[in-house]
Each structure stands twice: as structure tokens, then as C-alpha cells.
Amino acid sequence: MPTTATTHTSSTTKSTVISPTPSFQPPVDSNGTPCSSDTSQAWLDILFVIDTSSTMGKHNLRELAGGLPTIMETFNIAQNGDHTTRVGIVTYATSVTIRYQLNDVTNFNDLLINFSKLPSYVTLNDNGVNANDALQQAFDHFGSQKSQRIPLIVLIAAGYDENGFQNAYETAKKIKDNGISIITIDFGLSDNTLKIELGSIASAGYNYTSDQEGVYDILPFAFTQINCFCPQNSYQFRNHNSLWNNYTKFADCYYGYNINTNPSFANCDPGVLAAITSPEKFNFITDTVVPYVLKGQKKFTIGLHKFEGDLTWKWWNYDISEFPYDNVYPEMSQTPAPNDNYGYMWRYSGFNWKLQTGNNVSLPYVCQMKACDAAYICDQSPLKKV
Numbered sequence: 459m460p461t462t463a464t465t466h467t468s469s470t471t472k473s474t475v476i477s478p479t480p481s482f483q484p485p486v487d488s489n490g491t492p493c494s495s496d497t498s499q500a501w502l503d504i505l506f507v508i509d510t511s512s513t514m515g516k517h518n519l520r521e522l523a524g525g526l527p528t529i530m531e532t533f534n535i536a537q538n539g540d541h542t543t544r545v546g547i548v549t550y551a552t553s554v555t556i557r558y559q560l561n562d563v564t565n566f567n568d569l570l571i572n573f574s575k576l577p578s579y580v581t582l583n584d585n586g587v588n589a590n591d592a593l594q595q596a597f598d599h600f601g602s603q604k605s606q607r608i609p610l611i612v613l614i615a616a617g618y619d620e621n622g623f624q625n626a627y628e629t630a631k632k633i634k635d636n637g638i639s640i641i642t643i644d645f646g647l648s649d650n651t652l653k654i655e656l657g658s659i660a661s662a663g664y665n666y667t668s669d670q671e672g673v674y675d676i677l678p679f680a681f682t683q684i685n686c687f688c689p690q691n692s693y694q695f696r697n698h699n700s701l702w703n704n705y706t707k708f709a710d711c712y713y714g715y716n717i718n719t720n721p722s723f724a725n726c727d728p729g730v731l732a733a734i735t736s737p738e739k740f741n742f743i744t745d746t747v748v749p750y751v752l753k754g755q756k757k758f759t760i761g762l763h764k765f766e767g768d769l770t771w772k773w774w775n776y777d778i779s780e781f782p783y784d785n786v787y788p789e790m791s792q793t794p795a796p797n798d799n800y801g802y803m804w805r806y807s808g809f810n811w812k813l814q815t816g817n818n819v820s821l822p823y824v825c826q827m828k829a830c831d832a833a834y835i836c837d838q839s840p841l842k843k844v
Contacts, residue, residue, distance in 0.1 A: 488736040488787075490695055490708030491776075493686030494833035497532040497678050499541045500685050501835060503560055503607040505596045506614065509645070510579040511551040511587050513617030518645050518668070519577040522614065527570045529677050535566040540835055544607065545569055546599065549579045552586030552622075554595050560603040587617040590626040593640075593659075597633050606835075609638045610684050612677075613659060616645035618652035630659040639684045641677070643668060663704035676704075683707050686831040690840035693746040694829060695739060709829040712743055713841055714751040714758065718820040721759045721800040728837075729827025731761030733773035734788055734803070734813075743824060744811070752822050759823035762801030762813070764794070771801070776828050788813040 486492070506526060510519065536542040547558040557579065558572045593613065600609045611633065630640055641664040642656040657665045664680060666673050683704075688694040688711035695712070696705040712732060715725075724731055734740050752758055762783055765772045771783040771794075788803070791812040798815040805811050830836040 487708070489697060489738050490710040491828065493683060493707050493709045493829065494831040495679055495682045496832050497682060498534050500533055500543050500682055500832040501541055501607045502533075502543045502681060502685055503546075503600065503603075503605055503609045504543065504612060504681070505546045505548055505560070505599060505610070506612045507548045507550065507592045507596050508576065508579075509551070509587055509589075509615045509617055510549040510576070510581055511617045512580070512582050512585045513587065514580065514645060515616070516577045516580045516582075518616060519580055521668075523573050523576045525674050526576075527566075527573050528674055529681075530569065531566060532678065533566075533681075535563060535569050537561070537563050540606075541832070542607075544605065546603075547572055547576075548592055548596055548599070549576075550588050550592035551581040551584040552588055554588055554592045555579075556595065556599060560599065560605070585617060585619070587615065587619055587622040589613070589615060589623050589655075589659075590629050591622075593626060593629045593633060597629070597636070597638070600638065608685055608687070610641065610681065611638060612641045612643065613656070614643045614645065615652060615656060618646060618649050618655060623655050626655065627658050634661060639664065641680060641684075642666065643673070663698075680704065682832045686829055688829050689836075689838055692827070692841050693742070695742045697738070707829075709831050709834075710826045711829050712747050712824060712826050714747045714822060714824040716752045716755065716822045719759070719823055720818050720820050721763070721802075721823065722818055724759060724823045724825070726823075726825035726827065729825045730774040730776060730778070731759060731763075732824040732826045733761045735773070735784075736787065740788065740803075740811070747824050752824070755822050756805040757802055757814075757821050759800060759802045759819070759821045761826075762815075764799045790815065 530545060533543040534541060544560045544563040546560045549555050549557055596611050633640060639661045640659055642660040643666050644653055644656050645668045646652040647667060647669060686707050686709055692711035692713040694707055696707040699706045761773050762771055765780060772780040773783060774780055791814060794815040797817045799817055801813055801815050802819060802821055803811050804814050828834060830838060
């Protein structure tokens with residue numbers, strides 16, 4: 459069994475508490491480990507940035523006063539504790555007001571009271587929508603009231619004006635470049651310009667409309683997806699979800715070492731050698747880790763190994779338990795020799811790869827480790843580039 463090493467951060471926060479590495483069963487999905495969707499375990503700082511202009515109107519604000527607490531009721535709303543979520547409220551029309559600060563958070567009942575005030579914030583004689591300043595103030599607020607949680611902005615808009623959205627794209631890009639995700643919800647359904655602007659502001663796959671079927675069911679899942687991430691310098695696989703027109707992430711982070719190493723000594727701590735269990739996962743690895751980390755190497759070690767107990771081929775789980783190779787994918791290109799003990803992938807022609815086996819063949823290698831998610835507060839410091 460190989461030894462396993464590395465420390466791993468979000469660009470905006472650094473956790474001081476690390477959960478025990480969870481135990482895992484063989485993957486239900488061959489593409490990887492599902493991210494936790496347990497909202498009660500989430501650790502997020504969420505700022506709802508809400509348009510209260512006359513274009514939004516009191517009717518829509520009443521909807522939000524009921525819809526937003528419905529979204530948040532299963533989260534553990536608190537100021538202190540590891541698996542807790544804080545929520546702030548920022549409103550904007552021509553001017554921007556922070557109504558409820560992250561440091562104000564006490565419990566869900568207090569949050570409910572503050573959501574209920576939303577209709578009273580409508581500015582009936584003001585159709586200005588200063589989205590750029592609202593985003594900037596939200597960004598500044600995270601900087602002044604930091605925590606170990608993962609930051610998220612939910613921008614809710616009904617109106618558009620050119621002045622108010624001027625530079626909003628650039629401000630949003632700065633926010634996202636600092637590791638803060640942005641979700642947008644479009645209440646101005648007849649305004650195509652607003653739709654385009656919100657699409658450009660949102661993090662990829664996280665722009666929604668108010669009339670989208672099940673939107674208040676989708677959002678809690680989206681929040682836990684944002685709580686599922688990999689440390690800097692590792693790569694996270696995700697699939698496009700055509701039903702909700704967003705992405706489903708997997709709780710696995712891939713990285714590698716471009717040095718010829720006996721697989722028995724491969725060091726993937728706190729992870730394991732990568733399990734190549736689907737074509738989609740393998741294509742992702744060859745599109746990311748191989749060109750950028752392994753610098754285009756044509757051979758690399760993976761986690762397929764022969765179990766000494768019954769001489770069958772297996773993969774490792776994160777807890778170093780094992781699950782069997784299914785003899786289907788990747789297909790072995792030849793019958794292993796009796797003393798073969800590890801598998802490796804070989805790009806033998808063009809973009810064509812095949813699985814080979816050998817006895818402690820020293821090659822570069824690819825690892826995977828458990829991603830941070832709602833249930834798992836991991837070490838978030840960046841992986842060192844090698």
C-alpha cells in the first residue's frame with residue numbers, strides 16, 4: 459500500500475478546524491464521490507443582495523420574504539460553530555444599504571424577522587438599480603467580517619439601467635477571482651439586457667430566473683455545491699445537469715507528481731492514487747492533470763493494484779479500504795504477468811490510451827483526495843506546485 463502527503467485554501471478563507479477524514483464505501487457513481495447535500499452541515503457566509511427598486515416592487519419582495527426563509531430553514535444559522543451558516547442582507551436601488559450584517563446573525567428566528575422586513579424596503583419612487591455598488595459593498599463586507607466559512611453572494615435583480623450596471627461585470631470578475639461565488643436570480647423576466655448582464659455576472663452554471671420550476675428547491679442544493687470545492691492547484695470534476703441547467707460537482711480533487719516514483723512509495727497524503735472508473739473521469743484527468751501537472755507525460759501510475767490476499771485487482775477508497783476493479787473500465791490491454799502489482803495508463807498513439815500493468819514500474823503518478831464539502835471541513839491551504 460502506498461504512503462499518502464500534502465497540505466491544501468480557498469483564496470478568501472482558511473479553516474482552523476479540520477474534520478476527521480470520513481470513511482467511504484465503493485462509489486455509487488463511477489464518475490466520483492457525491493458532494494454532501496446536507497444543508498444542516500453547511501459552513502457558508504451568504505449575502506443576499508436584493509433589488510428593492512420600484513421595478514422589483516412590493517409583490518416580488520413579499521415573495522422573497524417567504525421564499526428566502528424557506529430556502530434557509532434547514533441550514534444551521536448561527537454565529538459560532540464549525541458547521542454553521544451566517545446570512546446577511548444588502549438592498550439596493552439608486553443607493554445601497556446593508557440591512558443585516560453577517561456579524562448580526564444569532565439564529566434562524568432572528569433571520570426570519572429580517573427577511574419579513576423586505577417589503578418595507580421597496581423604494582416606490584426610485585427605479586435606479588446600482589448593482590455595481592451593491593456588489594462592491596458586498597465584497598467589502600466579506601473583507602470586514604471574515605470567518606472560516608465559504609463566502610457566497612446571491613444577487614437578486616428585477617431592473618436594469620446602464621449606469622447602475624456600469625462596471626458590474628468587472629466588479630463581479632474581481633469578486634470571483636477572489637474565490638467568492640455569485641448566484642444570480644432574474645426577476646425582470648421581460649428584460650433581455652438584464653438576462654445577459656446577470657448571466658455574465660454569475661459564476662458558471664449559477665444564473666436562475668424567478669419563474670424557473672422548483673427554483674426554491676434548486677437553491678439549497680446549489681449552496682451545498684458551492685460548499686464543495688478543491689484546494690488551489692488541484693482539479694475538481696463536474697458534470698452538466700441539463701434538468702437544472704447547472705453543474706453537479708464531485709467531491710474528489712485530482713493532482714499529480716511529475717517524478718518517476720515506485721508506486722509502492724507514491725505519496726498522496728491525505729488522498730490515494732486515482733481510481734479511473736469512468737471514461738468521463740479519465741478524460742477530465744487527461745485534459746487537466748496530464749498537460750498541466752505531468753507536462754504531457756505518456757505514462758502515469760493510477761490506483762489499480764493487486765490485492766495480496768486474494769490476488770484480485772482493486773482500487774482504494776479514501777479510508778484505504780478497497781473495492782474491486784470491474785474488469786470493464788478501463789479494459790486491460792493484456793493479461794497481467796503473475797508478478798504484476800500496479801496499473802498505469804499509457805498513451806501509445808496520438809490521443810489513444812490503454813491500461814497496462816507491471817511490477818513496481820517507476821512513473822509519474824496521479825492522486826485524488828476528498829474535496830471540502832458541507833460534511834467535511836478539510837485543510838484548505840493550497841497544494842504546492844511540483
